[in-house]
Amino acid sequence: MAPAKTSHMSGDQAEVPYKTGLHALRDGWRLIQASPLVTHEQGSEFQTDYLKYEFFFEKLVEDDS
């Protein structure tokens, strides 16, 4: 059976799918870190901007089709 079609948009989830990344790992997800740690440039060490730690979670599932 094909998975149900869902439509997502900004702000549509009030709850996080997992409390922490560790909880996702325990539920069978694999974590792939995607953000290198970058040297803090002199003079802008304290500047904040985009979210720093991006990563992927992936989970391999059996497909009976």
Added chain:
Amino acid sequence: MTLLNSNQMATFAARGFLRFDGVVPEEINQQFLAELGDVPEGDVTSPEAHYGHVMQLGSVPVVPAGISLANAYPAESAISQLLAVPVVAGAVESLVGSKPVLDHHFLHITFPLTYYDREAPVAQHTHQDSTIDPRRAFDIQLMYFPHEVTAEMGGTRFIPGSHLRRVSEASIGRYQNILGQQHVVCPAGTLLIMHMGIWHGGGANRSDKLRYMFKIRLCPTEKQVRLWDLSDLPDDHLQQRPIFWVGNERTTDHIHSILTESEPWFEFDTSRLEYINRIKFWRYLLDDESFDADYWLTRLENDFE
């Protein structure tokens, strides 16, 4: 007018917004809706036609950027009256002084799904208004909700504590949901005052009613120093308190506590940079470079030639 107190100012410095539920009296809300040309939902044929109708009535004037706020609106208009509500006038003066100018204003009308023939509209992407803005001075955005906003109506979504992050407008649209995000659900006459840098976006209207939100962006014409009511600033405000090993007597309403309160979405290490930036912001507001909270800047400034 009622100026902001020190805890409110510190909260604005730390979280980037202040919310005043139902602060505008109902008669002004009703006057605002009547002046803009609100009509029963059944009388609105299309979003374009209704915007045209509202534009034609002209209750939201077409004014040049940079006009003095004092000259932007007719004296008896609902907008002038809501700006004169003592709490509103006091908050504006506390944040951008007594002679702010208007950057722009806009009446956002969010229509129910029944007004769209084809694809249903979705929530607006998360964004920071205007463009990258590295100033220490700041503009404010007033968001006025003239009627009750229910959860189904998709009130403005915003991320507390995001205002000091330097990002480029819609580049943050990829962040669809952030832990700690808030959606405005409020009674009629609610005012949200936001620092220009707050990440935000409008929601999709899933109700059967039109949703109105009137936004005004105001710019200061003076240094934003000690403009609020400082009479409650504690005597020990410039003194340091114990950190890390603190015993059992910590109060959460202490200004140092307000400036060092984390948001649930902060990365653990970056939260410390946020505290540092808040402390620098508070130094600007206080015009006192000796201020510090919990030693974050004193430690870094302890250097020798």
